[in-house]
Amino acid sequence: MSVTMEKIVSLCKRRGFVFQSSEIYGKLNACYDYGPLGVELKKNVKDAWWRSMVYEHENIVGLDAAILMHPRVWEASGHVAGFTDPLVDCRQCKMRFREDEIDPQKWEKRQCPNCGNKGSLTEPRQFNLMFKTHMGPVEEDAAIVYLRPETAQGIYVNYKNVMDSSRQKVPFGIAQIGKAFRNEITPGNFIFRTREFEQMEMQFFIHPSHDEEVFEYWKEKRFSWYDSIGIRKEKRRFHQHGEGELAHYAKKAFDIQYEYPIGWKELEGIHNRTDYDLSRHQEYSGKDLSYFDDTSRERFIPYIIETSAGVDRTVLTCLVDAYEEQQLEKDTRIVMHLNPILAPCKAAVFPLVNRDGMPEIAHRITDDLKKHFSVFYDDSGAVGRRYRRQDEAGTPFCITVDSQTLQDDTVTIRDRDSMQQDRVPMQGLAAILNDRIWQ
Numbered sequence: 103m104s105v106t107m108e109k110i111v112s113l114c115k116r117r118g119f120v121f122q123s124s125e126i127y128g129k130l131n132a133c134y135d136y137g138p139l140g141v142e143l144k145k146n147v148k149d150a151w152w153r154s155m156v157y158e159h160e161n162i163v164g165l166d167a168a169i170l171m172h173p174r175v176w177e178a179s180g181h182v183a184g185f186t187d188p189l190v191d192c193r194q195c196k197m198r199f200r201e202d203e204i205d206p207q208k209w210e211k212r213q214c215p216n217c218g219n220k221g222s223l224t225e226p227r228q229f230n231l232m233f234k235t236h237m238g239p240v241e242e243d244a245a246i247v248y249l250r251p252e253t254a255q256g257i258y259v260n261y262k263n264v265m266d267s268s269r270q271k272v273p274f275g276i277a278q279i280g281k282a283f284r285n286e287i288t289p290g291n292f293i294f295r296t297r298e299f300e301q302m303e304m305q306f307f308i309h310p311s312h313d314e315e316v317f318e319y320w321k322e323k324r325f326s327w328y329d330s331i332g333i334r335k336e337k338r339r340f341h342q343h344g345e346g347e348l349a350h351y352a353k354k355a356f357d358i359q360y361e362y363p364i365g366w367k368e369l370e371g372i373h374n375r376t377d378y379d380l381s382r383h384q385e386y387s388g389k390d391l392s393y394f395d396d397t398s399r400e401r402f403i404p405y406i407i408e409t410s411a412g413v414d415r416t417v418l419t420c421l422v423d424a425y426e427e428q429q430l431e432k433d434t435r436i437v438m439h440l441n442p443i444l445a446p447c448k449a450a451v452f453p454l455v456n457r458d459g460m461p462e463i464a465h466r467i468t469d470d471l472k473k474h475f476s477v478f479y480d481d482s483g484a485v486g487r488r489y490r491r492q493d494e495a496g497t498p499f500c501i502t503v504d505s506q507t508l509q510d511d512t513v514t515i516r517d518r519d520s521m522q523q524d525r526v527p528m529q530g531l532a533a534i535l536n537d538r539i540w541q
């Protein structure tokens with residue numbers, strides 16, 4: 103049984119991964135809230151990314167820039183003039199589309215993809231995707247600020263601050279995780295394309311002559327990161343941007359795509375942004391953003407290789423990739439094969455029955471394991487039902503305290519994927535689980 107977006111949406115709501123924003127008011131379109139399991143999964147995705155980008159590279163450091171920036175930033179970056187999508191309306195059914203997403207044969211006849219009427223589509227109008235707001239009490243043009251549509255610009259305008267304070271030299275990188283906002287014309291497919299989302303971006307500053315080799319390095323590095331969080335290789339591929347697809351700042355770009363239930367779509371982008379951004383900020387701010395290399399005695403504007411991944415899209419990818427409906431002998435089970443390092447809850451602890459001192463022992467185990475990772479205690483319902491609930495939550499290990507525990511201080515560990523149980527001493531349980539989670 104294959105995974106569909108509907109199944110993912112339903113599981114997310116049922117188990118508390120993701121909810122529609124402002125649901126009791128009839129929802130706010132294309133905005134989502136992360137529930138108790140979702141917030142843990144999202145945090146684990148961000149931690150895994152941060153570990154691999156910042157902690158594992160001596161020449162990459164972190165930054166957390168403000169969402170609101172000086173409005174000139176967005177003029178310099180080209181977003182005020184060029185961050186637009188071609189918007190098309192249907193005069194009949196009033197639906198809106200992006201012209202570049204309409205089947206070319208339909209577009210030739212100006213045929214609406216929704217109601218099918220020919221000649222009913224308007225000519226495209228350019229629609230800027232940035233959200234505008236006002237800073238301070240007066241709503242005048244001078245006070246306009248934008249909600250950032252990408253986190254990257256916060257890195258560019260801070261590149262000298264970061265370099266000078268952390269004593270980095272080119273080549274070096276700055277990593278950042280943070281919210282971005284886009285007034286998308288056609289949001290949808292759950293958390294795939296939303297109007298408020300998070301990005302994990304890293305900007306690598308290099309000598310212009312090294313752009314090809316550094317680009318290749320990051321392209322491969324980012325592709326293999328998805329192996330480390332357990333995303334199936336056969337569901338991933340590269341897509342190179344053709345002439346018409348390249349963003350206004352990019353000389354070369356590759357997407358890492360994933361095969362979602364809605365087809366092959368972009369998960370992450372790797373871009374060669376050349377010296378476009380720093381040159382533009384130098385021009386608009388009047389500040390010197392060049393770099394002087396003491397060894398070669400050369401002055402230049404660094405080129406930037408960018409890796410840009412969506413947190414929400416990575417979470418969706420993990421959910422889709424992990425989902426399985428398994429036909430068992432007597433019933434089916436839904437199991438989320440999330441990589442243990444990403445699993446919202448690492449272990450669940452059950453007393454087999456609520457008597458004979460088993461709940462007390464299970465509570466003691468829970469309290470001990472809590473010091474190491476997220477754990478869940480559950481004593482309600484038949485143990486089989488408890489296992490099933492944890493399977494849907496993606497919990498990799500379930501610990502059961504049973505009558506044998508009372509005799510020899512051992513417990514069972516049930517593995518989510520194989521459903522096999524083995525018996526281990528209660529002493530040292532945290533170390534055993536840590537090994538299995540981080541193996």
Ligand code: GAP
Binds near residue numbers: 293294297300370415
């Ligand atoms: N700084 C470069 C940049 O922002 P992008 O290709 O526009 O490049 C990078 O976005 C990544 O951000 C995408 O690959 C996707 O994962 C995520 N992303 C972009 N727009 C999004 C949206 N509306 N909703 C969710 N994620 C989005």
